[in-house]
Amino acid sequence: MSHTTDTAGAGAGPMLAADGTPLKRSLNRALRRQKLRALMLIAPLLLFVLLTFIAPIADMLFRSVENQIVSDTLPETVETLSDWDHTTQAPPSETVYEALYFDMFVAAEAKEHTRLGGRLNYEMSGLSSLIRSSGRSLDDLGDDYLDALEAIDPAWGEGAFWFELMSGEGEAAEEVITARRRAVAQMTGDRLGGDTGFAPSAEIAALLPRTTRAYSDFAVFTALVDGDVVAEEDPWESVYVGLALDLQQADVSGYAGPGGDALRAAQADLDSLPLMPLSQFFDEEVDADWNDPEVWAVIQTYSPRYTTGYFLNAVDLQLTPDGVATRPERESIYIMLFKRTLFMSLTITLSCILLGYPVAWLLANLPSSKANLLMILVLLPFWTSLLVRTSAWKVMLQQQGVINDVLVWLGLVADNDRLVMINNQFGTIVAMTHILLPFMILPLYSVMQGIPPSYLRAAKSLGATNWTAFWRVYFPQSVPGIGAGSILVFILAIGYYITPEIVGGTTGTFISNRIAYHISSSLNWGLAAALGAILLAVVLLLYWAYDRIVGIDNVKLG
Amino acid sequence: MAETSDSGAFVAFERVQKSYDGETLVVKDLNLTMPKGEFLTMLGPSGSGKTTCLMMLAGFETATYGEIKLAGQPINNIPPHKRGIGMVFQNYALFPHMTVAENLSFPLEVRKMSKSAREAKIKRALGMVQMGAFAGRRPAQLSGGQQQRIALARALVFEPELVLMDEPLGALDKQLREHMQFEITRLAHDLGITTVYVTHDQTEALTMSDRVAVFNDGRIQQLAPPDQLYEEPENSFVAQFIGENNTLEGVIKSISGNTCEVQLDGGEVISARPVNVTEVGQRTRVSIRPERVEMDKSRLQEGAHTLKAEVLEFVYMGDIFRTRLRVAGNTDFVMKTRNAPDQVRLQKGQQIEIGWLPDDCRALDA
Ligand SMILES: Nc1ncnc2c1ncn2[C@@H]1O[C@H](COP(=O)(O)OP(=O)(O)OP(=O)(O)O)[C@@H](O)[C@H]1O
Ligand SMILES: [Mg+2]
Numbered sequence: 001m002s003h004t005t006d007t008a009g010a011g012a013g014p015m016l017a018a019d020g021t022p023l024k025r026s027l028n029r030a031l032r033r034q035k036l037r038a039l040m041l042i043a044p045l046l047l048f049v050l051l052t053f054i055a056p057i058a059d060m061l062f063r064s065v066e067n068q069i070v071s072d073t074l075p076e077t078v079e080t081l082s083d084w085d086h087t088t089q090a091p092p093s094e095t096v097y098e099a100l101y102f103d104m105f106v107a108a109e110a111k112e113h114t115r116l117g118g119r120l121n122y123e124m125s126g127l128s129s130l131i132r133s134s135g136r137s138l139d140d141l142g143d144d145y146l147d148a149l150e151a152i153d154p155a156w157g158e159g160a161f162w163f164e165l166m167s168g169e170g171e172a173a174e175e176v177i178t179a180r181r182r183a184v185a186q187m188t189g190d191r192l193g194g195d196t197g198f199a200p201s202a203e204i205a206a207l208l209p210r211t212t213r214a215y216s217d218f219a220v221f222t223a224l225v226d227g228d229v230v231a232e233e234d235p236w237e238s239v240y241v242g243l244a245l246d247l248q249q250a251d252v253s254g255y256a257g258p259g260g261d262a263l264r265a266a267q268a269d270l271d272s273l274p275l276m277p278l279s280q281f282f283d284e285e286v287d288a289d290w291n292d293p294e295v296w297a298v299i300q301t302y303s304p305r306y307t308t309g310y311f312l313n314a315v316d317l318q319l320t321p322d323g324v325a326t327r328p329e330r331e332s333i334y335i336m337l338f339k340r341t342l343f344m345s346l347t348i349t350l351s352c353i354l355l356g357y358p359v360a361w362l363l364a365n366l367p368s369s370k371a372n373l374l375m376i377l378v379l380l381p382f383w384t385s386l387l388v389r390t391s392a393w394k395v396m397l398q399q400q401g402v403i404n405d406v407l408v409w410l411g412l413v414a415d416n417d418r419l420v421m422i423n424n425q426f427g428t429i430v431a432m433t434h435i436l437l438p439f440m441i442l443p444l445y446s447v448m449q450g451i452p453p454s455y456l457r458a459a460k461s462l463g464a465t466n467w468t469a470f471w472r473v474y475f476p477q478s479v480p481g482i483g484a485g486s487i488l489v490f491i492l493a494i495g496y497y498i499t500p501e502i503v504g505g506t507t508g509t510f511i512s513n514r515i516a517y518h519i520s521s522s523l524n525w526g527l528a529a530a531l532g533a534i535l536l537a538v539v540l541l542l543y544w545a546y547d548r549i550v551g552i553d554n555v556k557l558g
Numbered sequence: 559m560a561e562t563s564d565s566g567a568f569v570a571f572e573r574v575q576k577s578y579d580g581e582t583l584v585v586k587d588l589n590l591t592m593p594k595g596e597f598l599t600m601l602g603p604s605g606s607g608k609t610t611c612l613m614m615l616a617g618f619e620t621a622t623y624g625e626i627k628l629a630g631q632p633i634n635n636i637p638p639h640k641r642g643i644g645m646v647f648q649n650y651a652l653f654p655h656m657t658v659a660e661n662l663s664f665p666l667e668v669r670k671m672s673k674s675a676r677e678a679k680i681k682r683a684l685g686m687v688q689m690g691a692f693a694g695r696r697p698a699q700l701s702g703g704q705q706q707r708i709a710l711a712r713a714l715v716f717e718p719e720l721v722l723m724d725e726p727l728g729a730l731d732k733q734l735r736e737h738m739q740f741e742i743t744r745l746a747h748d749l750g751i752t753t754v755y756v757t758h759d760q761t762e763a764l765t766m767s768d769r770v771a772v773f774n775d776g777r778i779q780q781l782a783p784p785d786q787l788y789e790e791p792e793n794s795f796v797a798q799f800i801g802e803n804n805t806l807e808g809v810i811k812s813i814s815g816n817t818c819e820v821q822l823d824g825g826e827v828i829s830a831r832p833v834n835v836t837e838v839g840q841r842t843r844v845s846i847r848p849e850r851v852e853m854d855k856s857r858l859q860e861g862a863h864t865l866k867a868e869v870l871e872f873v874y875m876g877d878i879f880r881t882r883l884r885v886a887g888n889t890d891f892v893m894k895t896r897n898a899p900d901q902v903r904l905q906k907g908q909q910i911e912i913g914w915l916p917d918d919c920r921a922l923d924a
Contacts, residue, residue, distance in 0.1 A: 452649065452651070454647045454648075454649060454651040455651050455653060457616075457618050457638070457645075457647070457651070458645065458647055458651035458652075458653075459653075459664070460617075460618075460637075460638040461616055461638055461639070461641075461643060461644070461645040461713075462644075462645075462664055462665035462668065462712065462716065463639050463640075463642065463665050463668045463669055463716065464639055464664070464665075464668045465639055465668075466639075468668055469639075472664065473653055473664075476655045477653075477654065477655055
């Protein structure tokens with residue numbers, strides 16, 4: 001008998017189909033229709049998975065770098081601040097404070113400034129309250145100016161007069177109102193469709209830029225957010241501040257539009273206004289912290305639309321104006337938490353292997369009636385609530401709990417020296433091993449069931465002792481089950497949340513508990529997203545390493 | 559049948575019984591001795607207890623009662639791995655995670671053999687089954703026949719004195735089967751190995767074995783060399799089970815020494831050789847092999863009984879003609895005639911007379 005295997009058609013060039021086209025191509029064509037039909041069949045499911053699974057993950061990954069809130073809320077401030085050099089240790093110029101005033105005013109009207117405060121507070125504590133309280137103080141300056149202006153001409157207090165003044169005559173500067181509408185829409189996240197019913201005249205826009213901006217903001221807000229008529233409402237205090245600023249520079253002597261006289265009168269009597277530079281106003285009237293270059297440095301550092309700040313925070317670093325720096329010792333917890341999460345997940349996986357292997361073996365080798373009973377016992381935990389199971393461990397393990405009672409009763413442990421087995425790592429490992437055990441047993445069982453007993457018999461007939469037969473023949477064949485179970489258990493463990501939350505205390509919590517804290521308590525979703533993304537990356541990395549070392553083909557779930 | 563246990567026997571089953579569930583006996587009173595170097599086949603229908611016997615010998619099942627001896631030593635209490643019995647399993651049981659060479663190396667490693675000695679033995683064993691070129695492959699990369707050879711090589715590589723094979727050729731096609739049958743017998747004889755071979759293919763049993771043990775219902779029905787088994791079945795089960803066979807039922811009319819008269823149920827009287835009938839009046843089944851049926855009276859003895867027969871079917875099979883006849887009410891009576899130049903070809907419906915030598919006609923239990 002010859003055992004040579006000859007390779008068919010070797011060296012004959014590409015195979016051709018009956019019609020002369022390369023076989024590959026005609027095969028592909030034939031398969032394409034099938035593939036298309038198959039794709040259409042799974043399309044609804046694919047769409048569902050994409051929407052409900054991929055999309056949230058993508059959103060989370062996006063959130064971990066997204067930082068648009070600063071530039072959306074304080075667009076002009078961010079822009080003017082970009083030239084500022086934080087190393088001078090001096091507060092920024094008057095222009096920046098002017099921009100801050102008008103940006104902040106709109107933000108305060110839109111109630112967006114608190115969100116901004118919340119965001120910046122992650123980077124420097126105190127900023128939240130600074131910004132919130134600042135939002136309240138902005139009106140004062142405008143009110144002072146209004147009083148003085150009304151003394152000059154009562155018309156300054158009338159909405160209709162203002163509307164007429166700002167609408168002016170001649171060509172309208174639509175682009176100004178459009179730009180303001182876009183800015184407000186950007187900040188609030190609303191679409192703000194519809195007509196404002198107002199557009200400043202091009203002449204006024206050029207003559208009184210600050211006033212025009214403030215009034216346009218007011219108009220957009222009044223018309224599109226509140227749904228009121230612009231002409232019937234009294235303008236915002238910021239408009240008066242804008243006017244005071246504009247009148248200090250503009251030459252209104254030649255202005256012939258409506259309200260021109262009032263403007264000239266106001267400019268002539270400008271000294272009756274309690275004028276003060278906005279930098280001084282922020283420093284003295286709002287909060288002296290605005291004079292602190294540190295505050296400005298934080299705003300400047302976090303003004304780009306995308307930031308690495310969350311990721312740096314997630315690995316105990318921080319983004320400072322001078323670059324990346326380490327966090328102070330007492331604030332560095334994440335690296336430690338990641339390490340602990342990995343260590344505990346590995347420990348849990350290992351204990352699951354040690355406990356699950358013999359059970360799976362029994363399941364696969366007992367006669368079926370007994371195996372079924374055992375299977376029920378294995379699956380029993382699935383039928384009770386996770387919370388109940390975890391709480392049960394609390395009852396078992398606590399210092400006045402069943403296990404301690406038994407140990408004391410046996411005299412193994414002194415009554416005043418009961419073991420601490422809960423609210424620490426030990427408790428978490430015990431409870432989670434128990435909860436995740438079925439995920440180890442089931443894949444192991446299904447793999448073991450596929451190993452015919454004849455292999456063990458063959459090994460023994462060849463002279464192997466029970467142990468050698470097991471170790472050299474049975475165990476290697478069950479490794480795919482261990483692999484599958486380990487991947488399942490490890491990935492489940494690394495993201496576990498409820499059990500460590502309940503029994504973990506302070507030393508037994510996982511990174512996921514911290515993520516949950518940032519999602520629901522501190523509302524720092526960006527950091528939560530960055531932590532989650534890192535966790536995802538770690539899992540993928542381990543998966544990759546596993547594939548390289550063991551081979552993912554070696555994983556069998558059944 | 560009971561053989562006396564002689565001390566020279568290499569393998570001996572003595573009054574062995576086996577029950578799995580404590581209710582039914584799967585093996586009932588098994589007595590069997592094998593000399594060294596014999597090739598013995600256990601043949602029998604499915605469920606007759608062949609595998610069970612093999613497993614008891616290999617040590618994977620314990621006998622419920624009785625004793626099994628290997629080279630004179632009782633082995634009931636020796637664990638399987640110390641028995642030194644080579645075994646070929648029905649599904650080959652090659653370890654899938656090891657290469658062919660590692661599979662063969664396994665029994666040598668557990669015997670703590672040195673690397674060089676192992677390599678030499680593996681090479682020789684692979685050469686024996688002509689698989690030397692496949693040492694580096696995994697079992698999954700081999701064809702059924704190749705796996706079978708490797709299984710054989712693995713069972714032989716540690717040079718056991720006794721090899722057990724449980725339907726090792728069951729999964730192979732006919733041609734490969736025949737080839738492997740030849741290879742296995744050749745190897746067994748060349749190496750002087752004592753072999754217990756299980757099959758339910760009777761041709762396999764007849765062509766390979768020194769002796770065949772026909773199993774049924776947990777008992778050995780007959781233990782004999784192949785020719786004897788075929789030509790001199792000791793009971794009607796063996797007669798039916800081995801080869802093609804014609805039976806006619808009737809009652810013993812008289813017995814005298816080597817012959818008896820049987821009155822068939824149709825009234826005809828024929829003479830036969832009594833095998834396991836003893837009394838007049840006893841019901842009997844008369845067994846005649848199809849190729850021993852004669853229609854040419856010149857070939858029959860003087861005064862031999864003949865019977866009328868009607869041709870129901872005539873099949874041309876190349877080397878032989880197979881004719882189905884109605885004889886004494888039996889419509890499944892088959893006659894095989896050689897395709898000789900002078901052989902007449904019968905027509906359907908034709909009336910003929912048939913007969914046979916009394917020695918070829920065996921009166922067995924009913
Ligand atoms: N582990 C077992 N538990 C219970 N009954 C068994 C067991 N193994 C075999 N039996 C029963 O014992 C009887 C004999 O089985 P055995 O496997 O020896 O038959 P066999 O002659 O090898 O049949 P086959 O030719 O089909 O392999 C059968 O009725 C079978 O059902
Ligand atoms: Mg069998």
